[in-house]
Amino acid sequence: MSRIGKHPVEIPAGVQVTLADNLLTAKGKLGELKAVVSDDVDVVVESGKVVVSLVEGNKRSRQQWGATRTQVANLVAGVSNGFTKELEINGVGYKAAVQGKEIVLSLGFSHEIRYPIPAGIEVKCEKPTSISIKGADKQQIGQMAAEIRAFRPPEPYKGKGVKYAGEEILRKEGKKK
Template sequence: MSRIGKHPVPVPAGVTVTVTGQTVTAKGKLGQLSAVLVDEILAKLEDGHVVIQPRNDSVRARQNWATQRTVVNNLVNGVNTGFTRNLEINGVGYKAAVQGKELVLNLGFSHDIRYPIPEGITIKCDRPTAVSISGADKQQVGQIAAEIRSYRPPEPYKGKGVKYDNEVIIRKEGKKK
């Protein structure tokens, strides 16, 4: 029995969830998201909760049970409250700014990096060294944060680069005389 999969997904007020076949659709104040579940998983809507169950006792059904429950939970939480990833930029002269529908990054290269902001995603720069990425789709928010971080990952000697706000950079000792 799955420890995560056995818990039903609560549907908060202001969010409507519809289950048609293998497609689960959630609609809330931040938009509409949908996901197609694998064939071995059955989703039902019961008194304000979405219940995820395996159709049979096969290995694939048990493997995907908790994963599909988490996908549905991310749909419901995404359209209700949304998800946010924060990035920090460290380094002399490294900075970021939002100009129109683009994120402009100065990361020590000879040119600025211009990252187009996709639909459904909000990017804010409260300070030149802090980037906040928000949206309803958890996977898309994480992917965009990873792409921005990949332009200049943090290096272990001085810690220069783009890192997640909760990421710990293990520092190395420099050259000795």
């Protein structure tokens, strides 16, 4: 069983963490993030650390312990450093571009796909075949990357489609004569 919950979360310089009722708020140079903390665990902010501990006699407390600690760590890391997700586009004529507040994707369909960029997220396309998504909220960045990838997931024969940077595509052998 994982014991990630017993490690306290260090608060870096320039980040303020406050706990009011069950709402944990982290403020830093990249913005402000909030998370609701479960009643099943005890969260204490003390001397530059956030400590998540178990509530005795509560079975659900052990289930929420590591998840809550990881959520707190993601809030602190997000407002101090931020998170980045990279996507690669493979295929003849497949490309992406940022126009205003939306991404325009040409993925082999008869029409362009226009995906609106949510507030608080920065998207760059240095090359027409790469997309870089950056922001403070790890969940929001991962969700956006997954939705863009779902428009044209990579296929196993030629590898065409949208994939995460570094993702290995299992390739299949084509039909033989």
